[in-house]
Amino acid sequence: MSEHTPNSYMNQPDERGHFGQFGGRYVAETLMPLILDLEAEYRKAKADPEFKAEFDDLLEHYVGRPSPLYFAPRITEELGGAQVWFKRDELNHTGAHKINNCIGQILLAMRMGKTRIIAETGAGQHGVATATVCARFGLPCTIFMGATDVKRQQPNVFRMKLLGAQVVPVTSGRATLKDAMNEALRDWVANVHDTFYIIGTAAGPHPYPELVRDFQSVIGREARAQMLSRTGRLPDLLVAAIGGGSNAIGLFHPFLDDPEVKMLGVEAAGHGLDGDEHAASLAGGFPGVLHGNKTYLLQDEDGQITEGHSISAGLDYPGIGPEHAWLKESGRVDYTYATDDEALDAFQLLCRTEGIIPALEPSHAIAAIVKVAPTMPKDAIICANLCGRGDKDIFTVAEALGVEM
Amino acid sequence: MSTRFETTFAKGPALVCFITAGDGDTAANLDALVAGGADVIELGMPFTDPMADGPAIQAANIRALNKGTKTADVLKLATEFRARHPQVPLVLMGYANPMIRRGPEWFAEEASKAGVDGVISVDLAPEEDQDLGPALRDKGISLIRLATPTTDDKRIPAVLKGSSGFLYYVSVAGITGKQQAAMASIEDNVQRIKSHTDLPVAVGFGVRTPEQAAEIAKVADGVVVGSAFIDLVEKHGPDAPQHLKALVEGLAKAVHSARKA
């Protein structure tokens, strides 16, 4: 592990949950005492070897960690530049990185004596992961999902129901992820006494961005150790897709104090940044306050939140975790974007060259690699987070490619 | 010189009325509320993501935004209200993002020019006071904070610090428009809060009828009603003013009956 020097990029947030000017705790008063309790309990859990042992044990035997670090020879050859390596978090139980965080949060919920779990979901991946850990620990679970997404993501809705979750379609607003999060917050305000909210990305009021990052950092810690043992050195570039930013911060964080490692976060540019049909909050948004934190948001000149668009339901969110907002302003991490079409091409490229069907979210990361790998020397190393598998997306991809199933 | 809040609450329990700006004929509806006996007006600033509100106020926000209501329109409604009703305290209530979008100083300046007395920012916790509090206090605008059943004695001082005008006690842990809390719990909590402050304490969430309002007015300095008005605005559209006036008259009579003769 790197040294945490006073100038470290790793000692954020401050004690008030601020990452520079971002983050914080912007919630209704009803939730404030609970958020403060959660923070106190998290501090205790973080220092408790038993908590860590239980978390590690579940990740190993239930989730299937460590996930492999895989050198991808044929895509490397096809792109003709840097070596492309993938951190295979799509091989996790439930098919994405989301479960790492859910394991950590449900252990916290039980420590706090909470007996009911709620969560929001967009594509349904976080909903499935939450329903999974709730089944594993026998806690009742309610998942809020925009009615539009319920229609688009029927297989995941059925999975959640099989796992015993109640899925509540949310019809307010445009009935997508943002509205699902509003509804989860409304439920939480009314049920604070017994309910724990498992937030699915590294956003929300402090301490969520910090604790989600910590739980997801297993990705970067493993990748760092695996890369060192396989190649004897650190990668030159890390690449990850960004919705709220949890898989990206999980990969990046353990490398932040390694100055030789560059990092690239990839937002979803939908139909392009010229219009409103994208979900790139850093590239096309402004700082503001939503869902408990201050961060970059897609919004109009009056501060009304605008709806994002991405072919990937998991990236279709008008905000981004506050630590990314800060890492962008500090210059430590670079951020770029990929359009729907570029992601679709990258999706097919990985299928064809490596025999791996990626989720549409990491397909955005692969799209960025397609651009950057050829500009780098052949002995350079790119490590990308393959944070989800594509089974959930085949219907969406078929439709986009004009294929009838 | 005493503030409009001080003058109003000095008379005894006050009726505080909330409607959403841009939903229906807001100016006419505001006039009806005042004509019916409203003591304090809370004008809701519409927001795309009203996380602490129930279905009625959510829908009012969306109706207002779909009609194209902008921040400038809300400020204009406030300015014109102030010109028509020089004595009635006016509060802007909403969520933090539209208030800080152009910077807190801009918002405080505009609210001040519009004659606004107080601001409630639902998701601006006291912990994040820096984003709005200093700018408002600088302009002499009260930052009105919320206390809830989960706000324990340890936390009340933090909530009170930097707040003025009155304190809004949200009587249920939940969203707007749902059922009312038990009277016993309201009385206990108001007593508890009042042991920490001389600010008036107004109680809201779930209050719809004159009977409820009369009970609360016996133990608190103000009664806040919102969703019941919003329902009338939705149901009656352009005819809402007469219905609002009728409801307010009943509520005001109930609240004012607790005033000492």
Ligand SMILES: Cc1ncc(COP(=O)(O)O)c(C=O)c1O
């Ligand atoms: C596979 C996958 N990757 C990425 C994301 C985006 O979330 P985050 O940016 O928090 O990793 C999701 C969200 O649903 C997802 O399912």
